Amino acid sequence: MKAFGKILGIFVLGLLLILVALGFALTHLFDPNDYKDEIRKLARDRAHVELTLNGDIGWSLFPWLGLELHDASVATLQNPSTPFADLQLLGLSVRVLPLLRKEVQMSDVRVDGLNLKLARDASGHGNWQDIGTPLADGQQPTTPPTAGNDGPQTPPARSERPMKLDIDSLTVNNATVTYSDAQSGRNFTAESIQLSTGAVRESSDIPVKLTAFLGTNQPQMRARTELAGQLRFDRVLKRYQFEDMRLSGEVSGEPLQGKTMTFSTQGQLLADLAANVADWSNLKLSANQLRALGELHLRNLDSDPQLAGALSIAQFDLRAFLDGIAQPLPATADPTALAQVELVARLQGSKNALALEDLTAKVDGSTFNGRLAVDDIARQAVRLQLKADRFNADRYLPPQSKDAEGQAAARKAEVQGTEQAAVASAGTTPLPNAPSKEAWSDDRLFPVERLRALDLNADLAFGQLTLKNVAIDNAALRVQSQAGLASLQTLSGEIANGRFETHGSLDVRGDTPQLALQAQVQRVPVELILKAQNPEPPLRGGLNLTGEVTASGNSQKALVETLNGNARFNLDNGVLVNANLEQQLCQGIAALNQKSLTSEPRGKDTAFRQLGGTLTLRDGVANNPDLKASIRGLLVNGKGAIDLRVLGLDYTLGVVVEGDKGDMPDPACQVNDRFANVEVPIRCRGPLELGAKACRLDRDGLASVGAQLLRNRVEDKIDDKLGDKVSPQIKDALKGLLKR
Template identity: 30%
Template sequence: MKTFLKVFGGLVALLLIVIVAGGVLLGMFFDPNEYKPEIKKLALEKGGVQLEIDGDLGWSVFPWLGIEINQIKVSYPGKPQLAELNQAQVSVELPALLSGNVKMSSILLDGLTLNLEKNKDGSTNWAVSGAGQQASGTVETPTPNAAEASGGAAIALDIESIAITNGNISYVDAAAGSKVLLKNFTMTSGKVTTGAFFPAELSFQAEQYQADQKQMTVDAALKAQFFLDLANQQYQIKGLESTLGLTGAPFNGKTVNVKLDADISSDLNKETATLSDLSLSAANLIASGDVTVTSFSKPVITGNLKVAQFSLQELLSSLGQPAIETTDPDVLKAISFNAELGGAPNTLGLNKMSLKLDDTSFNGNLAMNLATGSIAFNLKGDELDADRYLPPAKEQPAQASAAGSDKSAGYSKEPVVPVELLKGLDLDVDLGLKKLLINGLTLSNLELDTSAHGGLVNMSKINADMYSGTLRNSVVIDVRKSPTRFHVKKNIKGIQIGDLLKDMADTDRLTGTFNTQTDITAQGESVYAIVNSLNGNSNVTMPDGTVKGIDIAQTICQGFNNVAALGVNAEQVDRSTPFADLSSNFKFTNGVVSNNDLITKLDAITLRGKGKVSLPAQNLDYRLGLTIEENLFKKTCAVNNNLEGVEWPVNCKGSFDTEPAKLCRPDASVLKELLKQKAKKQLEGKLMDKLGGGEGSKTEDAKKLLKGLFGN
């Protein structure tokens, strides 16, 4: 056995001597530059690429297996140049490699330039041509490396340093008219050793163009300590410090500095990754947090996020954006956010969310399924004065227009419903607000519940309490089949109109309790289709109310007496008009609104109305009738018995753009008949006086004569 070992050892030593001697002789007597033609031919035949080797080639074999390349260019036949390399150097120590380790001298890659071009027809200069593909037309499946196949230890790395300098990449898309340049790419590292931290730095400049006009420039720099444990599949980045400087058109000439610091670690065997001590800043916006991910196939994400209080207006200014115009200039200056990360596997969950918007606090939760993209979101707030955030009122210039110039040519048939967007929604939203002030109105206990799945959008709650009453509304939009279908329900109950008008228009001329119920359906994607398919019912009631500042009934009474010259008592004791039992039902039929039972009582007068409003034709035909009831107006305005029980109609007929004075006019035929009857009675009285009255033949003849003149 000893003899065998001695012989085997001698053979191994002899083999090493032969390899060393062969390497020395190969380096001394064979010049790789003599094989440039063969290398070019081999590259074209096997890889389908054209090589231009303008510089020298160099190699070494033992103890360092190394290669040096200078000034090489690569392209596919008949296509623009793809790549260019100024210099590359790399060498591996053979004895270490034979023992399962990778020990390398410094790796140098200088002047690498990639030119990626996509033509208008979609062809590119980096696609492999048919000639360069394998003869069999099949793609070989990569086989596991020896360490993976045998289950042995991973190869250990020992690299003196890495230097990539003067790198440039350009991507041109002729179809989109865009171009992206990556310039002056540089990466350097210290000694790279498996199982130990090593330093590395990286920097580059990127430019983005559109139609040959530079849109944005990015200056990036990064440095950190890196850790590689290939055997245990553990990787770390410690003390990451990265900066971005953004300039260009999106920022209106300003430079935006972004800074990202963090520690990152990952254990692939245990399927864990951690982002700790995260700090992200952009102008006055500072975010921080910690994130841990486990089980990569169905990740479980935990951690926390925080955005420190910042001014949105200041941030917009730093980004070169215009400020948001608000009625109150002191809003949008104190915004902050906090949340905990957690949830079921394969879910991104924001729990215990806290959002602060100036004086308003919101709390809630959000969960997004990473596989399906579905979102469940709830957010509840306390008090929000939305009027402070609305744009300041601006005086609108008066627009002169000729009569009839505003008449609509018809409703648009262009689609306005985003069908595909609605089909793609997969969410459940629950929003609430204790108190909202908007447009001078005060609403409380607001609720908005919405679900959207598979093209069915159901806003089941659009609720609020306001002015001693309630709003209970719902909307369903169904885009699962064409045409889109809508179903709207509104239920408003017990609203005190006086309080509402006081806040909305600073007047309380009208008071009362307002109620309405509406149930309407429609279908279609355009305004035209929706208007022409409105169907359903609505009703309005106001059981009691008052119009302040004027006694409408008495005013109408005086107007009647003036018309009939029956005498007027101008005194008004109570300048208000109580009314009762206002009610009306409306029916929608393909966009035409019919109403036949409008009725209310204004003290001594009953107001009735009926008619139609055609939304598709944009016109109306409606009749209002005022009837003086018997034995009324006895206190301040005596009505002649001749007017009692007579309906005084007002006809409203015409298109929506008709001037109001021309749209509604009193029915002249009724007025004419009333005046006719009055004249008849007056003439009859005078004739009776002349004839002395009684039942004689002269009196009867006079009555027949009047009947012939006035027809009755």
Template identity: 25%
Template sequence: MGRLLKILLITLFAIIVLLAIAVFVITQVIDPNEFKPEIEKQAQEQANLTLDIQGDLAWQFWPSLGVSLGRTEARIADDEELFAALDEASVSVAVLPLLYGQVEMDGITLAGLDVNLVDGPDGANWEQIGPQTPSEDTAVEEEPVAEEGSSSLDIPLTIPQVVVSDGKVRYRNTADGTDIVVEHFNLNAQDVNLDEPFPLQMSLRYQDQSDMRVDMNLDTVLAADIDNNHFVLNPMTLDANIAGATTMPVDVHLEQNLDVNLNEDTVSIKDLLLQAAGTETKGNMDITALTGDMQLSGKLATAPFDANKVLEAIGEAPIETTDSQALSKIALDATLGGEPGSVMASPLTLTLDDSTLSGSAGLASLESGKIIFDLVLDKITLDGYMPPAGGDSETAAAGGGKTGGTASLSSDELIPVETLRPLLVDGKLAIGTVKYDSITASDMKFAVTAQNGVLQLTRATGSTLGGSFSAKAKLDASGSTPKISASNTVSSVQIQPLVQMALEDDLAKGVFDMTGSYSASGNSEKALMNSAKGTIDLSLADTTVRGLNLYSTLVGGVNDMLGQFQGLATALIPSQESGKLPSALSEDTKILDLKSRARLDKNVAYLDSLSAVLQKGEITGNGWMNILNQDFDLKIGMQSPELGTSKYLTGTTWPLRCEGNLGGNPAKWCGPDKDGFKDIGKQVAANATKDKLKEKFGIDGEGDTTEEVLKDAAQKKAKEEVNKQLQDGLKKLFN
């Protein structure tokens, strides 16, 4: 027995020595570089690749058995442009396990990999890889399937280390200009085992033709079930620096547990944490039918953040607001769901400072990109979100009459038609209350749609200032020239806060109703204004215009007229010993009822008709107003019962002229039409002369002026005595 044991030990030792000698001979005597020509030949025949193995092929014996490859370049067929290259590659197995019939990988390294992918109208360069001539049909003998446990060597299950360093892949598309480079690619995986999770680290830089650059570092534990296409990264940490999308580079930190099952077409994201530019989002998400009618479920929550701090982090200027605390508390809470093929957030809650927007929103169809939403905003006060006072305004300067302000209109493209045409939208928005300046609007409801390049505001209603409003609008961008149309109705709305806000002056108070319709076409400020058309019906009730008293204007004109026609005052206003009408004590005009119709033509609103009942009279008129520079010119006819006590003035319409700018002093807007008043004075004097001649002398004088009446009366009385008496009497007539 001892002899047998000794023989066995000697035999085993001999085998080990022989195996060691064989390995030594293979690694030290056989030169692998002798195989270069054959390797290059097979690459040419089997892959259509021209290999240039510049570096050495080398064996390694201890402590690992392996082979390494030096600098190698590959070109497709006879192309001069490099398709792929690597600086170094090696693979090795542990020596000692081989002595026991086991294969244990020691490591795989790949350094300096460089791949150039080119695509274009004629196809991609990688499509040329492979045999270029059909091979003869040969019978393929099926290799016998090894029975379980029949192999003399165990299949390696674990690779202690896989290292890829300084890799680079470039993709170019000559048709559309795409140029993407992934470089500085590094991968380090330890204890790689397809049956057990293993740690993996990866880093790379992505850059494209738009100067977008992403530096990324990944640290995870990967479980890879290759047979079932199931991959789990748990935990997973990704840090990236993104430049080119914003003014300043942005650091992004992502943590999650990622489960991807390609066979089941699912993705699961758990314990998500996303931090970027001062924001933090957490949540969980499950995706099914990833490559089909995708369906999402889960929750996302973004913690409150300050919008201006986010802008600062990405290098953008802050949003300047009247309230320094505006935009300082923005948060999001969304539950993801929806039918297959859609992505919906319902319920969705967005917090903006003291306001809350809630409801649902999302993509009704991932295929069509249709956006739908049904949201409710509880309240918002806009004053704090307005720019601080003192900023430059771009309103047109006053002056220039009807054509003023048009020079400032831009010819630049205004409407992004290419962006609007593919839009599919169906949305609703309700707002509880909106406050701005001294105006509060409530119960506001809006509805919008977009399809085939036509955007419509199908509803805009609400209550404000004691009344209500409604409006509709349409933008048709489907054709070569955008067309805009709109209509609105305002009922029983207090006018004072609106005038105060628009003109920064307490100019008027009262209640107004308005209906209007408008249209324009073009794609610039100038084109839209040059094509603008519209009609407006406006009515006022119980209104006071401050700083403008039309009756005082009328009285002033009448008194000036009386001063030009001596003797008329007694005949016209016998109750006034001064010979003048007293001025009104009030500086305002009280309008009991007013109705007007105007039409819009380009930048001018033409007042075609105006009729109003005042506290001291009635007015009619017409005129125009430039909506750009607010210049206006109105011709008004006024009748006043205060001047109707004289039969010569009953029914007289006194011409007034109101012109200027809405930004000017109302007291200087209106004045009497001096020529019109003078004509009235001549006619009144002629009528009074007729009556006096008839009354004192029984003579019927004819004429439009006093002179014509006197001349006609003299001709009718040929007798000299009568003429003398007539002349003497007339001299005393108005003295």
């Protein structure tokens, strides 16, 4: 047995020596460079590609089947003169014996200077579609492929166990991948690609590090990227994992206008192709100062992919973030608006839709809850269902332009000058002039182009909404907009103890925006509304109003100048602030008494129980033919107009002393029976902001009243003197003579 074992050992040793000697002879006596033509022919016949070997081929046989290719390129048979890939060096070694067990055991694999060129021609055909495709019968090189032969032929499925991979490492140096599309003119590049891995073995963690410079020409952008993590795959289970993935870099280019955005993201990636699912858990994302956490889950990868997940964005300065990527927000009245923004939401989506469900967003101290969705990304169909605790909309409105500021300052100066003269004179000076300065801005109001493309369905609610310095409680806004037609289904809310509700539409489909509104107001404090134009409103009281108006234009000025419609209003328990109505009445009665006032005018307010009438609006002018006001002991009738274009009023009032004949503030204006039911004329003209301070006694009208009172007094004397001594017909004749 010992002799047999010794003989067997000598035989095996001899066999190994023969194999080594054969390998040495093959590798040293056999030069593969002498067979380049045969290798190229083999590539054409079997792989159906055009292989060009410009450099030397180096190789080893045993125990490693080693190969080194220098300066090689590959092209399709259809276009052999234009390689889609070339490289400077490919080096690899494979153990020979494991190949017999269908196991690939490699040492380090190295690729230097790979240049992969992918291109789609003007007809939409990609050069990669011809890889591995043989020429059709009679087809000549450079001839476009025939129909039905656009892509590589897939080999028939095999039931054998897949080949097992075992590679010590993979290194790619200075690789480049380019893609060009002749149809769109777009180009994409990945340059200076550096890839290094650890041992590549199935079902084992594979350390991976990849760096590259990415670029595109439409728009021109460039990005530096670095990717690292642990790759794990199982081809039988079709399961791929990328654990501890970290992707970072920076982006610059035309959209950023010279600025740079740094970014990083990390997490755990999983793709299970057998179950058609993919997950990204422990997601962390940063872009400049933005920081986000979340997770993403994809289902139905093979049919209709569905997205689910969660997203949390920490508080950040949205204005500064967008400015840092050269996408600044429009200017706002408050330059610090949107400096504090944070968000938490669930994600749901599909191929053409994305929704933020159970959304909680905090914006500058306001909290919003609800849903934000794009139901159709292609159509930009936006859907909003949000409820906020409080929100100050004034902070986010566009600021006034320089022209509008100058216009407002000029009007303010005009009004202040008129007001000072009216107060100083206590209403004894001539009537103020009608205002001439424009009261409304000519700044562009509606973003017409955006509205025409907008597909919006919004349902918003606010615990408290501040708009034009007016606090609106329980505000609600529902609006739909599509193809340039916006329908205001409701805009409602509560102001103090009152309430309002508005419906309407905005049509921007034509050249000029068309606005239509219907409003109903109940017991809303009118002074809060007037504060939008005057911080010290001249009128207080509960406003009740119903009306409908139309207007056209794209500025405040244009809308007011085209304002048309009808309205009915009523003001309950109102007050004319710093009103001189009582003083005007006293002056009129003193004149009729032929006396002079001896007391100083009193500057207290004038209260009234009710004020109302109807308005007819034509081209920005509101005509009011039936004004009526009820003051204790007095009745005021009036008619006139309010020119909304310049916020000016022009009214004729008649003040009638009814039943209250109590003491007046001055002896010269004591009221007796003969003044009962006499209408004292008052004229009001000037800026609307002046209120009753724009009113003066109508001297011309007062002369007619005096004549009437004189006639009444003579008639009373006739009745007293003649009594029953003469017939009624004679007394009537005498009174008739007084009227001539």
